Amino acid sequence: MTADLTPRRYNELIAEGASPRRVRSDVASGDLVRIRPGMFVPGEAWRSASPERRIVARARALNAVSAAPPLFSHETAAAIHGLPLFRPHPTSVHVIAAPERPGAASGVVRHRGEPDPDVEERQGLLVTGLARTVSDVVRTFTLERAVTIADGALRSRFGSGNARYDTEGAESFRQKTLEIAARSAHGQARATRALEFADGRAQLPGESISRIRLHQLGFREIGLQARVAGPGGRDYFVDFALDEAAAFGEFDGSIKYVDDRMTDGRTTAEVFDREKRREDWIRGRTQRRLARWGWSHLSTSAALGARLAAFGILPPH
Numbered sequence: 157m158t159a160d161l162t163p164r165r166y167n168e169l170i171a172e173g174a175s176p177r178r179v180r181s182d183v184a185s186g187d188l189v190r191i192r193p194g195m196f197v198p199g200e201a202w203r204s205a206s207p208e209r210r211i212v213a214r215a216r217a218l219n220a221v222s223a224a225p226p227l228f229s230h231e232t233a234a235a236i237h238g239l240p241l242f243r244p245h246p247t248s249v250h251v252i253a254a255p256e257r258p259g260a261a262s263g264v265v266r267h268r269g270e271p272d273p274d275v276e277e278r279q280g281l282l283v284t285g286l287a288r289t290v291s292d293v294v295r296t297f298t299l300e301r302a303v304t305i306a307d308g309a310l311r312s313r314f315g316s317g318n319a320r321y322d323t324e325g326a327e328s329f330r331q332k333t334l335e336i337a338a339r340s341a342h343g344q345a346r347a348t349r350a351l352e353f354a355d356g357r358a359q360l361p362g363e364s365i366s367r368i369r370l371h372q373l374g375f376r377e378i379g380l381q382a383r384v385a386g387p388g389g390r391d392y393f394v395d396f397a398l399d400e401a402a403a404f405g406e407f408d409g410s411i412k413y414v415d416d417r418m419t420d421g422r423t424t425a426e427v428f429d430r431e432k433r434r435e436d437w438i439r440g441r442t443q444r445r446l447a448r449w450g451w452s453h454l455s456t457s458a459a460l461g462a463r464l465a466a467f468g469i470l471p472p473h
Contacts, residue, residue: 165196234309237309359381370460375471382404401464
């Protein structure tokens with residue numbers, strides 16, 4: 157069950173019986189977290205929340221204290237759309253503000269300009285449409301942050317399981333996003349690079365960053381969700397097929413061993429055993445090396461390269 161992160165006003169807490177001293181004490185102890193002036197959330201829920209949920213909570217807090225509903229954009233809109241983020245800014249909330257709008261607000265990044273007519277309401281908040289959101293991100297963010305969001309957007313619209321991906325729909329969305337990006341005088345090359353690289357078959361942010369690191373190492377033929385015929389007529393899917401090295405690779409997020417949605421009720425030991433049997437079959441069936449890596453190997457391309465080399469997998473020269 158997801159813990160409630162609904163922001164509460166200071167006046168609400170007082171009206172419910174908390175004294176000013178109690179509020180200060182709860183903030184000091186961590187029982188309450190102040191996420192913007194006069195707005196609080198339960199400390200335990202905040203500490204267990206994902207970065208994306210924290211960003212949505214900050215957006216809700218700003219929405220609650222604004223005279224007119226803000227139009228959320230960029231990374232904030234991406235989180236509200238339900239997209240994964242990579243190393244998001246922990247306190248900033250992005251909004252579109254009219255050029256004549258004066259001043260700044262605490263923790264708010266205002267992007268000047270007239271809003272796009274493609275505006276949606278999600279979770280009770282106004283956000284830029286998905287294509288506009290991705291366009292803003294790929295023009296202004298680092299490649300890692302941009303590709304993570306673009307991959308997530310393509311996956312949410314055009315992916316359906318390991319083997320099903322609407323490539324024509326994805327390409328149409330890509331072109332629409334590029335057209336929106338072309339309206340701005342800045343970030344054209346950055347947007348093109350990120351969108352040409354984006355692929356909705358990447359299942360997790362770790363797979364998005366893995367592809368970037370593999371590309372930096374020199375790999376160019378990087379197959380995603382490669383199918384390997386398994387026992388009993390079932391298929392296995394491997395995150396990356398590195399055909400240039402006759403190898404497979406998998407991003408190994410530790411959450412797969414503890415998240416009930418991914419373990420399907422199995423114990424951690426049972427999941428490990430199932431993975432070992434799966435890998436033994438894949439190696440035996442294909443006669444290819446298979447390497448796993450995690451977040452600790454994705455800090456740089458050199459770190460991933462060292463991990464692959466330990467398995468005898470070398471990038472093409």
